[in-house]
Amino acid sequence: MNVKNKVFLITGAATGIGAGITRALVKEGAKNVAALDVNVDAGEALQKELNEQHGANKVLFIKCDVTQNLDSAFDEVMKQFGYIDVVINNAGIMNDAPHIYEKEIAINVKRSVARCRYLHIKEPFRESYRKER
Numbered sequence: 529m530n531v532k533n534k535v536f537l538i539t540g541a542a543t544g545i546g547a548g549i550t551r552a553l554v555k556e557g558a559k560n561v562a563a564l565d566v567n568v569d570a571g572e573a574l575q576k577e578l579n580e581q582h583g584a585n586k587v588l589f590i591k592c593d594v595t596q597n598l599d600s601a602f603d604e605v606m607k608q609f610g611y612i613d614v615v616i617n618n619a620g621i622m623n624d625a626p627h628i629y630e631k632e633i634a635i636n637v638k639r640s641v642a643r644c645r646y647l648h649i650k651e652p653f654r655e656s657y658r659k660e661r
C-alpha cells in the first residue's frame with residue numbers, strides 16, 4: 529500500500545506495534561498520523577520524537593480510551609486534518625481473567641473494531657474525503 533500523502537488514524541499507537549506502525553508510516557511519507565492511546569506519557573513522547581524528525585504536526589497524539597471517547601477523538605482528527613484515509617484498529621489488551629474479559633471484549637472488539645468502522649463509514653468522514661480529491 530502506498531502511504532504517501534495519506535491521513536491515518538491509529539488506536540493504541542503509543543507503544544508496541546502501534547508505535548512501530550506510526551514510525552513506519554511517517555518514515556514512508558504519510559501526510560499525517562493521528563495517534564490515539566490512553567498512555568499519555570508514551571503518546572506525547574512519540575509525538576515529540578516524530579515531529580522533531582519529520583516536521584511539526586506530522587503526528588498528533590490524542591489521549592483516547594477507545595471505550596470512552598473514540599467519537600470525540602475522531603472529531604478532533606477531522607478538525608485538525610480534514611479527512612481520514614485509513615483507520616488502523618490496533619488498541620487491544622490480552623487478559624482473559626474473569627473480572628477483565630468483558631473489558632477485553634469492549635476494547636478489542638466492540639469499541640475498537642466495530643465503532644471505528646462505523647465512524648469511518650459515516651457520511652461526514654466520507655464527504656470530507658471525497659472533497660479533498
Ligand SMILES: NC(=O)c1ccc[n+]([C@@H]2O[C@H](COP(=O)([O-])OP(=O)(O)OC[C@H]3O[C@@H](n4cnc5c(N)ncnc54)[C@H](O)[C@@H]3O)[C@@H](O)[C@H]2O)c1
Nearest residue numbers: 540542543544545546565566567592593594618619620635
Ligand atoms: N504482540 C503480539 O504478539 C500480538 C499478537 C496478536 C495480536 N496482537 C494485538 O496487536 C495489538 C497491539 O499489540 P502490542 O503487542 O503492541 O500491545 P501493547 O500492549 O504493547 O500495546 C497496546 C497499546 O494499546 C493501548 N491501549 C490499551 N487499552 C486501550 C484503550 N482502552 N484505548 C486506547 N488505547 C489502549 C496501550 O496503552 C498500548 O499503547 C493488540 O490489539 C494486540 O492484542 C498482538
